[in-house]
Amino acid sequence: MKPAAFAYLAPTTLAEALEMIDRIGDDGKILAGGQSLVPAMNFRLARPGTLVDINGVAGLSGISGDSARGISIGALTRHAAFHTPPFSGPLADLLAKVVRNIAHYPIRQRGTFGGSLSHADPASEWCLVTATLGATLHIASLTGTREVAAADFFRGTFTTALQPSEILVRIDLPPLGAGWGTGFYEFSRRKGDFALAMALTALRIEGGTIREARLGVGGVADRALRLAKTEAFLVGQPAHAETFAAAAAMAQDSIDVSEDIHAGADYRRDLLGTVIRRALAEAAA
Amino acid sequence: MTWIGRSLPRLEDPSLLKGHGTYVADHADGALHVAFARSPLAAGEILGIELPEIAPGGGQVFTAADLHGVGVIRPVLNRPDYRAVGQPALAAGRVVFPGQAVAVAVARTAAEAEDLAEQVFIDIEPQDPILTFDAALAEGARAVHPEAPENVLVEGNLKTKGFDEAVAQAAVVIELDLRSRRQSAVPMETRGGVASYDRATGRVTLVASVQMPHMLRTGLADVVGMAESDLRVIAPDVGGGFGQKMSLFPEYVVLVWLARKLRTKVAWIEDRRENFLASAHSRDQAFFVRGAFSAEGRLLALDANLKSNVGAFSCYPVTCGVEPLMAFGELPGPYVVPEYRGRSRGVTTNTCMMAPYRGVARPMLTFTMERLMEKAAKALGLDAVEIRRRNLITSFPHRSPTGVVYDEGSYLQAMEAAVAHVDVPAFRARQARARTEGRYLGLGVSVFSERTGYGTPVYAQRGMGIVPGYESVDLAMDPSGNVEVRIGSSPHGQGLKTALAQLVADEIGVVPDRVRVIAGDTDATPYGWGTFASRSMVIAGGATKFAAEAAADKLKAIAAKMMEVEVGAVVLDEGYARVPGTNKATPIPDLARAAHHQSQRFGLEAGIRTSGFYDPGGTFSNACHICEVEVDIETGGVKILRFVVVEDAGVLINPMIVDGQIAGGVAQGIGNALYEELIYDEDGNLLTTSLADYLPPTALEVPDLEILHMETISPESVTKAKGVGEGGTIGAPAAVLNAVADALAPFGVEIDEMPATPQKIRLAIRNMAIRNTRAPADV
Amino acid sequence: MSDKIKITLTVNGTAMTAEVEPRRSLADMLRDDLRLTGTHLGCEHGVCGACTVLVDGKPVRSCLMFGVQANGASVRTVEGLADGDRLHPLQQAFWENHGLQCGFCTPGFLMLAAGALEENPDMTDEEIRDVLSSNLCRCTGYQNIVKAVRLAAEVMKAGPAPQATRS
Incomplete structure (x- = not known):
């Protein structure tokens, strides 16, 4: 399908872009990479009246x-x-x-x-x-x-x-300097597809004990979630599989998971535990 | 030197590689564009259609009420159990599936036509949609069509005489309840047509992305109500079909009608969402099967209750009988089945029409027979390969209980070759080692037959009102010595033009570059059936061989006269007519020129024009697939580690093309086995309308295949080649799913559905682990 | 209807102008306005990759860019790969190794591979497969595409620089 008609503006400075979107209001939409917006427009699900293309705006990348x-x-x-x-x-x-x-x-x-x-x-x-x-x-x-x-x-x-x-x-x-280990695990139907569940973590481990922890999950709820409670639990624990399993179980209990055609709630919750365990294990390795 | 057997790079390719292919959308120059307003609901009565207010010059919208004189698409099957249902070009009175075309908008650009189409408001009094065969077959279910009050459009029934006795004697009866979810062929190019009206002649030319142009012309002329000669159908470069493009669709009826009505050129290029919604679906089947085995593992009897959800309409010309009746007729596959009871129903629902898709019924029936062998082996304590040895057909010709006659194949030999190549004992050792590390490997075997190259006798047996099967070929050599071969078949990516050129080259002694194969144009080719059902190499190939032989005879006769030798002394080779043992040689172009310009010398009809016709009874290719997988038991994800194919397709005209067909077919089979599923919600909304939701495999999901060949020659193919278009897709799902089942054997998980998605696999493992406390821990 | 916008761009080394509605995709602009129909549309959702072209040297989905966004850009399409009748090493390798069947996805794969190999001529087999997983082919089962790209990469590294399609 082809998108519904729209007007197109291509500002070259941030000031110009801000002035345009301020003037247009709700009917406008900013076009950056367009890799999500344009498919939605080609389905005519998104139908902005005006696109403000910021690709030519200087100073926004790097x-x-x-x-x-x-x-x-x-x-x-x-x-x-x-x-x-x-x-x-x-x-x-x-x-x-x-x-x-x-x-x-x-x-x-x-x-x-x-x-x-x-x-x-x-x-x-x-x-x-x-x-x-x-x-x-x-x-x-x-x-x-x-x-x-x-x-x-x-x-x-x-x-x-x-x-x-x-x-x-x-x-x-924010920084993640020396001493931090990171882990990321994503499961999707095919590589490059939307995550059915993914976990990202950074651990600072000293002498086998977790001193600091960051842990978040995506693809499982209406937004990416940082799991502060689980992070707090991890700190002070030994960096081994049992700890990771306990952390995963905590997260599984605390999140009201979403459903779609590829993953119902039951499966997604199950997967959530797996991606967390694997991300943590990678960060500790 | 012969050209047959050489992996000649394809003659089709240079233009395609340079971006000079011309697909249907590339013919739309100067056309008005067409967009369809489609039913948002699965079922209901149309109370009214509100059309948009259109400014002058802003386009036009038409509905069924405008289509005066246009009939319905009503394919015929001469069986007492067949309920003929007519499909209107635009919905009239009611809608019966979501996405059914209700109105058509015409405007200057595709975008503007879509602007108009989306402003058509279709007022529908909704009915509860009937989406599944269970809903359709339920007691008191609403009839989807008044013509079929039971919601069954076609039904096959058979019981052999000794069935009951054989079952009574069985040592063990294995039950299977298998399911194939709805899938789509997903050609990379969607459907599309460009219809143009010629004011000088009143003719319409339809350029369309189709597999059977002649058949389409017949169907269109009948439905639109015009003489066939007033219609020309061209299949240009076609971006894949896989069966989806071999039916007459309502959109093409509307295009031809519009071109005549508006006396102009109109173009419709289907978008991807429409292709998922309203082209044709496939594979939606449930097979309940019982296999009665002797204590030695011999299959004594097969009891099958097969259901196919054929959707809202019957596809033209092959009808909705294609899936259920092939399932019914060919269920035994490569195995000896002494006694058989079968019932197979084509059930109509408020879903998109089901039409052929590469493999038709056989991916599911191969999955069925191969699961049956595996489960029986387990129940009887036999090796899974050994039980197949005891049941494969080894004496030929073999007549199945449904009357299918198998010519010679290498079922057992192909399996033995595959098993030897894979080295099963080594795999079992690796598998055992992996399990100790918590990794789950599995090996799956699939043995199957692929019925190919069958002519009118087979189709006539099905009771089809239109009986396809034969092919005709017209061959001509021009005065410069180049050959034109006009075929009724209609290749669309298979490389048939190259393969036929190789055949002709060997017969006539010219290089394949000098052989131009012309296909896909009803004005330029003899009436024929197109490319589908693994038939073109056998049937169009056979007809081409006959035509080429006749041309060679004439060239030899001319050469004999010119060189003053006996005809029998002349051979055609490498561009010359030669007399072996002498230095006499005449360039073939000289013969061609003489045939046209010195014809009085030869006492023969001037020129070199011959034809060929072939209508064989059909033969069987066969193969064994073995697949190795690793299952991630925590996610349910499956990775294919290895895939071996031992194929017997007779003589390979162009081995590279044959291997390409196998590889492409296997990739689709892998998609069918693990990834692809069309999903309707309870209200009949299709949830999988993009390639981000419906998941064909990518380069990361498909491994490099190891392909080996065997060669059994069939008298039913004059080229000695057998069809190979569908085999990959037929055999791969069973091999993959058997491998998954093997990997999960420690958990006792049954694999009874395709696609076996990670969700289904993981939940099955978990549920089994919960049920069985002795299963491996920590799952 | 919104007004047409006039843009200038370089396509396959040639300066061109086009006047297009903002909603016209780059793919449609190439096909319908500039008559370069080698770029194909398989989905218009950015998934299949049949429409892949190079914009300023990078492979992108031309269905997910509007034509007006190519103003001032350098675009390369499949029509610009060969040097007259001399095929680009990728085209040659696809031909010799049967890397195509129906040919509909082929231009997208060629441009994807061309862009990726220009960025990294030394891709490992694994990286090649990963990049090629960006596009869909329904005919070949991919193995001959992967093989062709691998062999073309060798040729491109060894042989004379690819032909004069660069601007």
Whole structure:
């Protein structure tokens, strides 16, 4: 199918883009990578009256920082920018590992980091990364820039804290320096398909004991979830299979899992435990 | 030198590789575009259709009320149990499946036609949809069609005389309750047609992505009410069909009608959602089967109750009997089945029509027979290969209880070759080792027959009103010595043009490059049936061979005259007519020129024009597939580690093409076994309308195959080649699913459904573990 | 109906202009406005990959970009791969190794592989298979596509630089 008709605007500066979306309001939609929006338009499920294409806006892409200090990611940075770790260290390695699970190679050439977050698909890998690691999102509007914690940004399926007059411009990921181990496990029907369940974790282990923990899951509920209670449980525990199984069971009990044609609630809850155990085991290895 | 047997790179490819192929959408230049407004509901009465207000020049919308003189599509099966149901071009009065075309919009662009189509409001008084065979067969179920009050459109029944006695003597009776979920052929190119009206002649030319252009022309002319000669159907480059494109669809009726009505050119290119919703589905079957075995593991009798959900209509021309009756007739497969009781029903529901898809019934019946052998072996304490040895057909010709006659095959030999190649004992050792590490490997065997290349006798036996089967070929050599072969068959990716050129090259002594095969145009080719049912190499190939032999005879006669030798002394080879043992040689182009320009010298009809006709009784290819998998018992995910095929398709005209057919077929079989499923919700909404929801395998899900060949020659094929188009898809699901079952043997999990999705596998393991406390821990 | 927008771009090394409605996809613009019908549409949802073309050197789904977004871009399609009658090593390898049957998905696979090999000429077999899993083929079972890309990669590394399709 072909999309419904729309008007097209292509600003070249952020100020211009903000002015446009402020003027257009609800009828407008920002076009970044377009890898989720355009299929929805081609189904005529999404029918924006105006598209504001920000691909030509200067200064919105690029990666800076490092694993030890944290990474700052321009919202228009393409997924493919992470195909090779942008620098050394556990955080960059984790991003390079995760990105291989985002759809497929050509999709990753167009799709953007900020676009994924703004779209807020419950099975988005970047949503999981930002939610789990506690990213800070920088959001611009005509009235200035505000910072929103990832935990407050994701509100539900395809729903975020973004207002129609706002653009996500930058994402700051906190550091994961030396001493941290990371794990990511995703299960999908075919590689590149939407996750039926996935878990992401970072552990700081000293002498076999978990000192710090980050743990989040995606694809199992209406948004990526950071599991603070389970993280708290993990800290101080020995880093072995029994601990991981207990953590998985805790998470399974606490999440009201979603259902779809590929995974009913029963199976998805079961899978949730598996992906958590496997991600934790990888981080501890 | 011979060309047969060589892996010649295909003559079709250079244009396709350069982007110069012309598929149907590439013919739409200058056409108005068409979009269909489709029923959002599965069933109901149409109370009214509200059409959009259209500004002048903004397009037009038509409904069934406008289609004056247009009939319904009503395929005929001459059986007392067949209930003929007519399919209207646009729904009139009621809708019977979700996605049924109700109105058609015509506008300048596809987008504008869609703008109009989505503004058509169809007011429907909904009925509770009947979606499954259980719902359709339930006591007091509403009739989907008044013509079939029981919701059964076709039914086969048979009981052999000794059935009861054989069952009574059985040492063990194995029961199976198997299910194949609804699937789609998913050609990468969707359906589409471009119909143009010629003001000079009043003719309509329909370029359409189809597998049987001549048949389509017949059906269209009948339904639209026009002379066949006023219609030309062209199948251009076709982006895959796999059976989905061999039926007459209502959309094509509407296109031809529109071209005549508007006296213009109209184009409809189906979108992917429509293709899932409203083209044709397949495989939706439930087989309940009991196998009675002797203590030695010999199958004494087979008892089958087979149900096929054929959807809302009967496909033209092969009818909705195609799945249920083939299931019924060919269930025994490669096994000796002395006694048989079978009942097979084609059940109508408010779902998309079921039509042929690569393999037709046989993926499911092979799955059935192969599960039966596995389970019987287990029950009797026999090795799973050994029980097959005891039951495979080894004496030929063999007559099955349903009357199918098998010519010689290598069922047992192919299996032995595959088993030897795989090295089963080594696998069992690896499997045992893996289990100690908590990894679950499995090996699955599948032995099957692929009935190919059958002509009118087989179709006539089915009672089809239109009896396909033969092929005709017209061959001509032009004065420059190049050959044109016009075939009624209609290849669409199989490489038939190359293979036929190789055949002709050997007969006439020219290089294949000089042989142009013309197909897929009713104005340019003799009447024929198209490409489906693994038939073209056998039947079009046979007809081509006859035509080429006749041309060779004439060339030799001319050469004999020109070189002043006996006809018998002339051979055609490498571009020359030669007389072996002498230095006499004449270039074939010289013969061609003489035939046209010096015809008075030879006392023969001028030129070189011959024809061939072939209508064989059919033969059987056969194969054994062995698949090795690893099952992740915690996720239910399956990874295929190895896949071996031992194929017997007679003589291979072009081995590379044959292997390509096998590999492509196996990939689809893997999809059918593990990934692909069309899902309706309870209200009849199709939930799988994109390739992100319906999951054909990618390069990561399909392993590289190991393919070995055997060669049993059949007198039923003059080229000595047998069909090989469907075998991969027929055999692969059983091999994959048997392997999954083998991997999960420690858990006692039964695999009784395809696709075996991770969810089904994992839940089965877990439920079994919960039930059986002695199962391995920590699952 | 929204107004048409005039854009300029380079296609297969040639500067071109087009005037398109914003809703016209890059694929449709290439096919219908620029008459380059080698780019095929198999789903329009970004899944099948038949429409894959190179935009500024990167393989992308041309059904998920609007034509207007290609303003100023350099686009390469299957029509630009061969140098006249001389096939690109990928095309040659697909031909010799039977990497196509119906040919509908082929242009997308060729452009996908061309882009990926230009980014990384040294892909491992595993990486090749992973990249090729981006596109769907219903005919071949993939093994000959994988083989063809592997062999073409060798040829491209060894032989003279691929032909003059780069702008």
